[in-house]
Amino acid sequence: MTETIVTTTSTVTMDDGVCLHVKVLGDDAKATKPLLIALHGAPGLSTLLDPESSFAFLSGTFRVLVFDARGSGASDLTGPYTHERWINDIEHLRKWAGAEKFVLAGGSYGGFIALDYALVHGDRLLGIILRDTWAHGVVGMMTALANVVTSDRLKVDVARQVRVWSGILYDDKDFEESVLEILPIYDPPEEVSNKAPMSGETQPKVFEGLAETGSGYHSATQNAAFCENMPRFDVRHRLKEIKAPTLVVVGRHDYITPVHFSQEIADGIPNTRLEIFEYSGHNPPADEPEKFRDTVWSFLKAEVL
Template structure:
């Protein structure tokens, strides 16, 4: 593996983001991949780092804590417009005209918005366990956590999570352990989700009370022309297979990979197959 560079990068509005760039090699220029983490206000760059570090022999892999997450500034705005500008700032900071964009779960929605607006800047798109319609996701996720027999939840607290009405960081911290099993395939309750956690309830609240009610790219998917890999776990109850089937059916140059033994995170549940699938896509469609 080539060098790993950890940096604090200033955005155009003065906010500082915590960034890690893997595979940087001044002697051998490599294409850039930017990976966007899931769950703003909860998950950190450690999640996409774990998923995509294996590519650093062939790519420069850039991961970052989104604003309001991890070690980045807890400063808004947290809109998708702002996320998109941040991604473009990081693209320019890394010196790339075109790049591969990858997103997991909520990060995938930001990637879809980016691809709809700036597809000409992409050489590839990787979407993992994501969705196209915010309200549909909110209702699906809430229904899943309230009806799954494995879970014993505080109903009012889960309603606050999925509608963006958390009281404070402690409220968020108490809500997430209640639902961990729902992210894993049957018979496996060892979700890795919270090993990446850093609770910032204000970020989560904005994502689900402002961004998600406005997010809907269903009718714009046909306009995404970049080669796209769509990944989903067969047992994902938060973003079920039908969500990814819709994406793959609607984006012209796309392929769908269903991981039969995975839940919400195929990169962790079936890591070897995930790495093989991603590398084959990048080798045949991007490199």
């Protein structure tokens, strides 16, 4: 029998008037539980459904706050879509939730924001969880593009993939077509997933159910993220400044943010645990859910609780 998780859904107004769609998982009217804020990836595409499915299992111990970032999902499509603005939104939500310190989790693009947040507001963090991310924007973009256009698992429009990974999409339809043609590369190869330990449960895959959510494809958000933000994103030489205990997880068969990027982050942050998921692609919480839960819970018990 699946335990019912008490969820509060809110519309929270930021300091500039932009409204964000927010969920808090776990009943705690007096806010006595520690707070965990989990960030989704793929600006303009992904939504809070991704971190909700990944971290809902913690709601008995933590208040798990997930939200659609501005420019994504059901939140306002109002910029600026910059790391600085997205960081300010996290700060506003932290204060709204009444927490002085919290755990910050970020997957894929959410990991970029988490790293930048840690360099600006490191004193606010009890811990960090990074999933399948990188520390250098230009190299990351070019690696992902190269892996996409050379993959024997895909048949893509190369010019369109150049547009999505460099942030010069024509429109929302161009964004949709660019995503749909590369979906298989986010999952591990079939011969690998067939060998994975069976968990007896079904988890959503990367971007699964996107059309059903009505969130749509917002190319303006994606273009800002990859044309403006990524060329300026390079925290490799500042990783040593991050003092919060950090868990880095990555799928062995992730071709968007390959293992060596996570290894670089783990080598740079002083207090880090790196966990490689041998049967996973870009989304270990979906590919190996039991191991992901065990790994995260072990880290939080040792470093935060």
